Every structure is written in structure tokens, then in C-alpha cells.
Amino acid sequence: MNACVELPAVMQACRGRVGTVHLVGAGPGDPELLTLRAARLLARADVVVHDQLVGPGVLDLIGARAERIFVGKQRSRHSVEQGDINALLVRLARAGREVVRLKGGDPFVFGRGGEELQALAAAGVPFEVVPGITAACGVAAYAGIPLTHRDHAQSCTFVTGHLQDGSCELDWSALARPRQTVVIYMGLSALASIAARFVEHGLPADWPVAVVAQGTLAGQRVVASTLRDIAAEVAAAGLESPCLTIVGEVVRLRDELAWRGAASAIGAAAGG
Amino acid sequence: MNACVELPAVMQACRGRVGTVHLVGAGPGDPELLTLRAARLLARADVVVHDQLVGPGVLDLIGARAERIFVGKQRSRHSVEQGDINALLVRLARAGREVVRLKGGDPFVFGRGGEELQALAAAGVPFEVVPGITAACGVAAYAGIPLTHRDHAQSCTFVTGHLQDGSCELDWSALARPRQTVVIYMGLSALASIAARFVEHGLPADWPVAVVAQGTLAGQRVVASTLRDIAAEVAAAGLESPCLTIVGEVVRLRDELAWRGAASAIGAAAGG
Numbered sequence: 104m105n106a107c108v109e110l111p112a113v114m115q116a117c118r119g120r121v122g123t124v125h126l127v128g129a130g131p132g133d134p135e136l137l138t139l140r141a142a143r144l145l146a147r148a149d150v151v152v153h154d155q156l157v158g159p160g161v162l163d164l165i166g167a168r169a170e171r172i173f174v175g176k177q178r179s180r181h182s183v184e185q186g187d188i189n190a191l192l193v194r195l196a197r198a199g200r201e202v203v204r205l206k207g208g209d210p211f212v213f214g215r216g217g218e219e220l221q222a223l224a225a226a227g228v229p230f231e232v233v234p235g236i237t238a239a240c241g242v243a244a245y246a247g248i249p250l251t252h253r254d255h256a257q258s259c260t261f262v263t264g265h266l267q268d269g270s271c272e273l274d275w276s277a278l279a280r281p282r283q284t285v286v287i288y289m290g291l292s293a294l295a296s297i298a299a300r301f302v303e304h305g306l307p308a309d310w311p312v313a314v315v316a317q318g319t320l321a322g323q324r325v326v327a328s329t330l331r332d333i334a335a336e337v338a339a340a341g342l343e344s345p346c347l348t349i350v351g352e353v354v355r356l357r358d359e360l361a362w363r364g365a366a367s368a369i370g371a372a373a374g375g
Numbered sequence: 376m377n378a379c380v381e382l383p384a385v386m387q388a389c390r391g392r393v394g395t396v397h398l399v400g401a402g403p404g405d406p407e408l409l410t411l412r413a414a415r416l417l418a419r420a421d422v423v424v425h426d427q428l429v430g431p432g433v434l435d436l437i438g439a440r441a442e443r444i445f446v447g448k449q450r451s452r453h454s455v456e457q458g459d460i461n462a463l464l465v466r467l468a469r470a471g472r473e474v475v476r477l478k479g480g481d482p483f484v485f486g487r488g489g490e491e492l493q494a495l496a497a498a499g500v501p502f503e504v505v506p507g508i509t510a511a512c513g514v515a516a517y518a519g520i521p522l523t524h525r526d527h528a529q530s531c532t533f534v535t536g537h538l539q540d541g542s543c544e545l546d547w548s549a550l551a552r553p554r555q556t557v558v559i560y561m562g563l564s565a566l567a568s569i570a571a572r573f574v575e576h577g578l579p580a581d582w583p584v585a586v587v588a589q590g591t592l593a594g595q596r597v598v599a600s601t602l603r604d605i606a607a608e609v610a611a612a613g614l615e616s617p618c619l620t621i622v623g624e625v626v627r628l629r630d631e632l633a634w635r636g637a638a639s640a641i642g643a644a645a646g647g
Contacts, residue, residue, distance in 0.1 A: 128512075135412035136506065138402070142411060209512045209522075212531065217521030217628055224631045231634055234408065234508050234516035240400075240481045244506035249489030250481075251533075257544070259484065261523075262530040272529070277549040356489055359496045362503055 122149070122196040124223055126216050128209040128235015129153070133245075133319040134160035136236045144233065145169075149200040152192065156207025156345065158320065169203075185215060189222035196228040209237040213263050213288050237261070239286040242318035242347045246325050247360035255352040256284040264290020264297055264348065273297075279304035284351035291316075291346040295334035301350060302330050311354035316342040323363065327354055394421070394468040396495055398488050400481040400507015401425070405517075405591040406432035408508045416505065417441075421472035424464065428479025428617065430592065441475075457487060461494035468500040481509040485535050485560050509533070511558040514590035514619045518597050519632035527624040528556040536562020536569055536620065545569075551576035556623035563588075563618040567606035573622060574602050583626035588614040595635065599626055 125144050130136040137145075145151065145164045153162065155175035165171060174188050195202045210216030210232060223230045239261055243250050250259040262273055264287040278285050279301045290297055294314065302308050308331040316324045328336045330350070337346075397416050402408035409417075417423065417436045425434065427447035437443060446460050467474045482488030482504060495502045511533055515522050522531040534545055536559040550557050551573045562569055566586065574580050580603040588596045600608045602622070609618075 128516075130410070131506075133412075135415075136410050138408050138410055138508065139414060140405075140407035143407075209508075209516075211515050211521040211523070212512065213523050215525070217524045217625070217632065220519075220521075220632050221628070229634070232516040232519070234403075234512040236410065236481075236506050236508060237512055240484065240506040240509055243483050244400075244481075244504040247492075247504070249483040249492075251483065251485050252489045253487070258532055258534040258546070260530055260532040274530070274552060274555070277552060277555075280546060280549060283546070283549075353489070356493070360489065360492050362501070 120199045121228055122198070122200040122202055124192050124196050124202045124204055124228055124230040125233060126204045126210045126220060126230060127206070127233040128214070128237075129157045129161045129205050129207050130236040131208060131238045131241030131319045132158040132160075132317070133241070134158065134164060136241055136319060137161060137164065138233060138235065140233050141235065144203050145205070147201070148203040150195055151203045151205055152188070152195070153205040154207065157205050158207075161205070185218060189219055192219060192223060193226040193228055196223070197226075206235070207238070208241075209235045212237045212239075212261060238288060238318060238347050239349075242315045243286075243349065245319045245323060245363050246313065246315050246349075247357045247362055248313060248349055249353050249356055249360070250284050250286070250349075252353050252356065255282070255356070257282055259284040259286060259351075261286050261288065263288045264293050273300070275300050275304040278350075279306045281306075281352070284349065284353050287348040287350070289345050290348045291337070291342065291344040294337060294348065297348070298330045298333050306330060306350075310350065311352055312348065312350045313354045313357065314342060314346050314348050316344075316346045318347055325357070325361075327357055392471045393500060394470070394472045394474055396464050396468050396474045396476055396500055396502040397505060398476045398482045398492060398502060399478070399505040400486070400509075401429040401433045401477050401479050402508040403480055403510045403513030403591045404430040404432075404589070405513070406430065406436060408513055408591060409433060409436065410505060410507065412505050413507065416475050417477070419473070420475040422467055423475045423477055424460070424467070425477040426479065429477050430479075433477070457490060461491055464491060464495060465498040465500055468495070469498075478507070479510070480513075481507045484509045484511075484533060510560060510590060510619050511621075514587045515558075515621065517591045517595060517635050518585065518587050518621075519629045519634055520585060520621055521625050521628055521632070522556050522558070522621075524625050524628065527554070527628070529554055531556040531558060531623075533558050533560065535560045536565050545572070547572050547576040550622075551578045553578075553624070556621065556625050559620040559622070561617055562620045563609070563614065563616040566609060566620065569620070570602045570605050578602060578622075582622065583624055584620060584622045585626045585629065586614060586618050586620050588616075588618045590619055597629070597633075599629055
């Protein structure tokens with residue numbers, strides 16, 4: 104009890120108090136696409152835990168006094184490290200700190216946000232969720248490719264393009280259909296395989312597909328082609344991960360609707 | 376020429392200048408979910424053209440000097456009015472005004488944003504697109520329902536629940552599958568029919584489904600049930616459109632992850 108008296112008042116007030124974890128979507132890259140709430144939370148956080156999909160412009164919005172913890176994940180080590188991240192979040196909150204867990208895009212779309220929240224819930228740590236612009240929406244907007252359109256696509260589907268042990272686990276018969284748009288997150292390493300599967304399952308070889316690198320950032324590059332040629336054209340253009348792949352007739356609308364960097368893209372295979 | 380000299384300098388500068396149309400997503404309702412860029416554009420716009428899915432809190436962010444034009448659409452009169460909206464946007468831009476075309480959610484997800492941009496492109500009017508938090512992401516975050524989760528859903532699909540002439544045009548065999556999440560925009564009037572179709576096409580009658588009204592707003596209400604019972608429970612709870620329906624095993628995670636208004640939802644069928 105005597106030791107307690109010697110603590111600064113603010114620290115005493117914090118003793119026993121559990122901080123809140125704010126699971127926040129950072130959006131697709133352009134810091135202007137952060138939500139108002141996300142920007143406010145970043146400015147006042149005690150500590151920000153972020154991964155590699157969060158761009159530098161977004162990190163600039165973190166308040167000067169906040170601690171920053173990078174928890175970028177290696178793809179091959181997901182299962183081990185996810186547990187470490189969960190434990191870190193619990194530990195920080197139990198230390199009474201206001202934590203922003205910042206994830207690229209939207210935390211509930213391929214972000215494993217649900218898994219982290221389950222760990223927090225099990226530990227009795229309070230949390231909130233702030234959605235972010237998911238990469239599909241951000242990239243589509245900046246590339247001039249509507250995800251739905253009455254003439255071309257009545258639905259859109261988001262899948263991940265990570266293949267386990269070289270085998271494709273996607274539900275190809277549901278994906279390889281007309282009148283829908285399929286967006287594949289992070290599919291560059293498997294692009295040739297993915298394009299071939301769409302054709303094997305019934306889409307025409309000249310079906311439109313676009314791959315976007317650095318989506319929404321100043322260095323955004325778009326290669327629009329067909330299922331038959333996309334892998335070769337992306338390789339020739341030298342695009343690098345992370346990328347987003349959009350499959351569907353809506354890709355053709357880019358010829359009319361590309362607006363970003365349009366002036367510099369004239370005559371270039373990769374632009375805008 | 377003489378008349379020109381008498382115009383104020385600022386108006387002279389504007390003569391012949393074509394304004395830009397900024398196609399902006401307003402997000403799901405909570406104004407805190409607007410992007411930084413959207414908020415900036417609203418504050419400085421000459422005129423804001425918006426529809427009924429944009430909430431009052433968002434409209435409060437429009438600058439005082441801006442003209443506001445409401446172009447809410449009746450569902451039965453889409454085709455006629457869409458042409459009028461397109462023409463209005465072209466006319467405003469040609470008058471040299473900076474136009475924000477503000478749409479609920481994301482303008483490229485069931486927003487007909489692509490159609491409006493095609494009209495602008497055809498008329499030579501410059502535009503940009505600012506993505507918004509689409510309703511599925513906003514509602515999922517605030518309802519504590521991850522759209523994807525390694526244990527339950529590897530993909531998510533967004534569709535509209537509007538039925539034409541009582542017939543269902545959705546691709547049911549692709550939608551009624553395990554290990555994916557399906558989000559149906561605006562499906563309340565057809566909810567019983569939609570739930571029945573999922574069961575007819577192979578999902579169990581006790582498959583989880585949630586309907587969310589007033590998503591992300593203070594009055595948000597969530598009814599979580601099964602395909603068999605959802606229509607009756609939503610009717611009993613008195614939910615009103617616009618609603619969002621989420622179908623998939625991830626709905627069960629809400630039992631652990633509901634965080635918004637959790638204290639007031641105890642013992643209530645519709646809460647949070």
C-alpha cells in the first residue's frame with residue numbers, strides 16, 4: 104500500500120484498468136482513404152500495432168507520443184505468429200494502454216481480425232472495430248473499374264489467391280461464371296495458375312482481367328488483359344506483390360473510366 | 376465582348392471552364408466512417424448531389440455555401456430517373472461548378488456509379504472516384520460479424536436482393552455453399568423468399584443468418600437467427616428497410632464478438 108502512494112496519480116488511476124483494443128482498418132494505401140474515426144484513433148493512441156500492408160502515409164498520422172510495434176508476418180509462419188500477436192494485444196491492453204491494432208484494408212476481409220478479437224474476448228479485453236476501405240473497393244475506384252454494373256455484373260466475390268502446397272482450394276465452379284466480378288487478394292505468385300483454372304472451368308480465354316499493383320498509391324500500376332495473356336503481360340511489366348486481381352467484364356469499362364494518371368498513361372500498357 | 380468586361384473577375388475565370396464531378400462514397404451511415412478525402416471534398420464543394428442512403432450526419436459535413444440537390448430514387452422508377460441524374464451532373468459540371476456526387480456506401484458496389492461515370496465520360500466531363508466503406512464492411516464491423524474467417528469462410532460475395540417481377544435472378548447454386556459468406560444488400564422485402572431459396576439449393580435450414588437495420592447508426596438493430604426462422608423473427612422485431620442480410624457460419628461469431636451497445640442488448644433478441 105505504501106508503494107502505491109508513491110506512484111504518480113495518473114499511474115495510480117491506470118492500475119487495474121484494462122485498455123481498449125481498437126481494431127482499425129487502414130484502407131488500401133492512400134492515407135486520404137482513412138476514415139475520420141481511424142485518423143482520430145491513430146492521433147490519440149498509446150500504442151499502434153501494425154503490419155506490412157499499412158502504407159507509410161498512414162503511419163505518418165500516428166501521434167508523436169505513441170509507441171509503434173511492427174508485427175509483419177511471413178506467409179509461411181502465419182500460425183505461430185498470429186498467436187504471438189494475440190498475446191501481445193492482450194498484454195498491452197492489460198497494461199492499461201489504449202491500443203490501435205491497424206490492419207491494411209478492412210480488418211474483417213482476409214485480415215484475421217476475427218481471430219484476434221476472439222482472443223481478446225476470451226481474455227476479457229474490451230474492443231471496438233473500425234471498418235476500412237477494403238482493397239477491392241479502393242483499387243477498383245482508383246483504376247476506373249466498377250465492381251458491379253447492371254449490364255455486366257450483378258454480384259462481386261472476394262477471395263484470397265494464396266495456394267497451399269501448390270494446390271488450388273478455391274471453389275472454381277462458383278467463381279468461373281459470367282455476370283459477376285471476382286476479386287482475388289494477393290494472387291500474384293499464383294496468377295498463371297489462377298487464370299488457367301478460370302478457363303478450365305468455363306470462362307472464355309479472352310475474358311477480361313486486370314492486375315493492379317500499388318493500388319491507390321502514387322505508384323499505382325494497372326495491367327488489363329485477358330485470362331490467356333495476363334500472366335505473361337504482368338511478368339513483362341514487372342509488377343510486384345502485393346497485387347489485386349479483378350476478373351470480369353467490368354474490367355473493359357476501364358477503357359472509358361480510367362481517370363487517375365490518365366494523361367501519363369497514354370500509349371502505356373501499364374498505367375493509371 | 377463588352378458584357379464580358381462587366382463580369383466579376385472570378386466569374387470571367389470560370390467562363391468556359393468545366394467543373395469536375397467527384398463521385399464520392401458516403402459510407403454506411405455513421406459520419407465517422409467517411410474518408411478524410413470525402414470530408415474535405417464535402418467541405419469545399421459548390422454543389423452536392425445525394426440520394427436517400429446518405430445519412431443526416433454525413434450531410435452535416437457539407438460546407439455552408441454549397442447547394443444541395445436531393446435525387447432520391449423510387450425503386451420502380453430507376454431507369455427514367457437515372458438518365459435525369461446523369462444529365463444533371465453533366466449540366467452542373469459544364470456550368471463550371473465543383474460537384475460532389477455523394478452515394479451511400481461505395482459508389483462502385485451497387486451504386487450505379489459506373490453508369491453515371493459513363494455519361495460523364497461521353498460528355499467530356501472530368502471526374503474522380505473516392506471509394507467509401509461499403510455497407511457490408513461497415514455493418515459487419517459494427518455487428519461483430521467477420522466477413523471472412525479461416526475456420527468458417529474463405530470468400531465473401533455481395534449481391535442485391537431486389538427481385539424483378541417476383542422472380543429471383545440470383546445464381547443460387549453458386550451462393551448456397553458452405554465456407555463462404557453472402558451479403559445481400561437491401562433484401563428485406565424478399566427476405567422469406569431468399570431464405571427459402573438458400574435451403575432449396577442445399578444449405579441447412581438451421582444455417583446462420585443475420586439481418587441488420589440502421590447499420591452503424593445509433594439505432595442499429597441486429598436479428599441473428601437461421602434460414603428457417605429469420606423472416607418471422609425480423610417481422611416480429613419490426614425491422615424496416617434499408618437492411619443488410621448476412622448469410623454464413625460467421626454470423627455465429629457474433630455471440631463472442633458483438634461489441635456495440637453490448638450492455639443494452641442483454642436479453643434482447645434485437646440489439647447491438
